[in-house]
Amino acid sequence: MRSLAFLVLSTCFLALSFKSCSWAPPPESLENETSVAPHGPSPAPRVRSLPGSGKRNAYPMAEEPARPFNEMPRTDIAMAALAAQPNVAALRKEVAANPHDAPPSLLNGLAGLSEMADLARRGDDPEEAARFFTACALNEQTASAVRAVCVRHLWDLKGIEGSLSLNDRLPQRIKTIAGRLPSITK
Amino acid sequence: MLRHALLLLFGLAVLVGCGKKAECFAPATLASFGSANDASDIPLDTTVPTDQQEIIKKDLALLGTLNLSANEKDSCTVGIKDFTGTSLVQWLKTRVRYIIGETFDYKNPKVVAQRDNSNPYVYSAMATNPSNLSEVVTVMTNIGSLLYLVGKQKSVAYQVTINNIPITVQSPRDGIIQIGKGMFSANQVPGSSRTSFVNSLLRLAVIMHEARHSDGHGNHAAFPHMTCDSGDYKGNAACEDNTNGPYAVQATMTRKFLEACTSCTSGEREGLLLLQADYESRLDAEALPRDDRPEGFWK
Numbered sequence: 312m313r314s315l316a317f318l319v320l321s322t323c324f325l326a327l328s329f330k331s332c333s334w335a336p337p338p339e340s341l342e343n344e345t346s347v348a349p350h351g352p353s354p355a356p357r358v359r360s361l362p363g364s365g366k367r368n369a370y371p372m373a374e375e376p377a378r379p380f381n382e383m384p385r386t387d388i389a390m391a392a393l394a395a396q397p398n399v400a401a402l403r404k405e406v407a408a409n410p411h412d413a414p415p416s417l418l419n420g421l422a423g424l425s426e427m428a429d430l431a432r433r434g435d436d437p438e439e440a441a442r443f444f445t446a447c448a449l450n451e452q453t454a455s456a457v458r459a460v461c462v463r464h465l466w467d468l469k470g471i472e473g474s475l476s477l478n479d480r481l482p483q484r485i486k487t488i489a490g491r492l493p494s495i496t497k
Numbered sequence: 498m499l500r501h502a503l504l505l506l507f508g509l510a511v512l513v514g515c516g517k518k519a520e521c522f523a524p525a526t527l528a529s530f531g532s533a534n535d536a537s538d539i540p541l542d543t544t545v546p547t548d549q550q551e552i553i554k555k556d557l558a559l560l561g562t563l564n565l566s567a568n569e570k571d572s573c574t575v576g577i578k579d580f581t582g583t584s585l586v587q588w589l590k591t592r593v594r595y596i597i598g599e600t601f602d603y604k605n606p607k608v609v610a611q612r613d614n615s616n617p618y619v620y621s622a623m624a625t626n627p628s629n630l631s632e633v634v635t636v637m638t639n640i641g642s643l644l645y646l647v648g649k650q651k652s653v654a655y656q657v658t659i660n661n662i663p664i665t666v667q668s669p670r671d672g673i674i675q676i677g678k679g680m681f682s683a684n685q686v687p688g689s690s691r692t693s694f695v696n697s698l699l700r701l702a703v704i705m706h707e708a709r710h711s712d713g714h715g716n717h718a719a720f721p722h723m724t725c726d727s728g729d730y731k732g733n734a735a736c737e738d739n740t741n742g743p744y745a746v747q748a749t750m751t752r753k754f755l756e757a758c759t760s761c762t763s764g765e766r767e768g769l770l771l772l773q774a775d776y777e778s779r780l781d782a783e784a785l786p787r788d789d790r791p792e793g794f795w796k
Contacts, residue, residue, distance in 0.1 A: 371680045397727050410735035413775045425767040455729045456774035495766050
């Protein structure tokens with residue numbers, strides 16, 4: 312009887328502990344990383360709304376409540392690259408007309424994406440590149456293929472361990488696609 | 498008791514081992530034709546415009562010059578022993594035997610034989626013109642598979658005439674592939690010329706996708722596409738549930754071509770990466786390897 316009571320009590324304790332773990336805020340590794348960014352420890356990032364969003368800080372994040380936007384890029388060039396990435400709604404229309412081939416607008420943001428990959432590769436501003444790839448990867452309105460490419464680049468830049476806080480917030484299918492892509496940033 | 502447990506574990510291990518073994522099917526051995534290491538002698542019908550002929554012949558010739566790294570998984574996906582130029586050419590030539598143009602009349606084929614009835618799958622390969630999104634243009638279509646499967650549904654065998662030679666479609670492996678202007682407009686990395694190395698590689702990946710439609714049998718004859726049940730393309734016939742079907746082959750080849758694209762600009766390499774991601778996104782999460790042995794009268 313005593314063992315049974317012990318068992319019940321320990322189960323309750325474990326269940327409560329687990330629940331409290333799930334309430335814990337997600338790791339903030341990327342936020343910490345921004346404090347050593349070349350821009351200095353300034354954390355009031357210059358954040359602008361994306362075209363059409365009309366609201367400051369209205370950037371949609373995947374499966375995640377609103378967070379401070381120190382994960383957003385800070386340079387005009389990166390923000391423009393982010394805004395140029397194709398959105399799922401546009402792709403869906405094209406795929407409805409032609410399901411077989413890659414939708415043409417998939418490559419619309421290629422120049423910006425490539426510029427950010429170059430930034431990471433050259434090592435000029437890896438933190439800005441990381442912020443771009445993070446924001447790109449978490450944007451649910453961006454095409455999955457683009458998000459997966461951004462995840463791949465971020466993994467190359469930060470290592471999978473260094474991207475843990477991002478990985479936790481990504482849908483499995485994006486991580487699966489990213490896992491099949493080769494590393495081309497290095 | 499312990500003996501039984503050990504036996505059970507052994508049995509499970511054998512089953513798991515068998516399952517893994519069955520994931521890779523032996524590459525089919527159908528003789529190809531012409532040169533062993535040059536695919537540019539694949540016959541082109543007179544309906545293929547001269548400018549398209551010039552480009553596609555160069556693309557096909559390029560395939561034989563490639564020497565790509567190999568691993569077991571990629572070999573299983575594509576159904577090829579390795580990725581040398583010679584193997585790639587042999588692989589392609591057993592699946593693509595004729596290339597016809599957009600104006601080729603395949604809609605009125607001659608019926609030459611009665612056949613058994615079965616369940617067909619029909620698919621098409623079209624593209625949206627990037628400069629006019631309301632216009633849908635042909636990139637490439639595996640007409641041989643289409644005629645085979647429609648014939649299978651109607652219990653007949655069809656015959657078409659290519660360069661004045663009558664071809665009776667007895668299997669998707671008769672490899673009649675139609676090429677359209679979309680292949681040279683929609684299917685390219687923006688900013689790179691039509692004849693650039695990267696765009697040749699992209700066209701080769703499309704050709705290999707269509708070539709894979711010449712394989713498979715039973716319910717998976719010609720490796721049909723399926724409606725996506727999740728992801729960006731949910732509800733559209735833009736996916737597949739095969740780990741070794743056309744999109745899987747195209748994704749694998751695009752990744753391998755990226756490896757060969759050492760002289761490409763970073764934008765071109767990024768373009769290949771993005772397209773690989775698109776093809777990967779079309780693979781169903783529960784996709785399975787299918788028996789890729791081809792179906793046909795001669796089976």
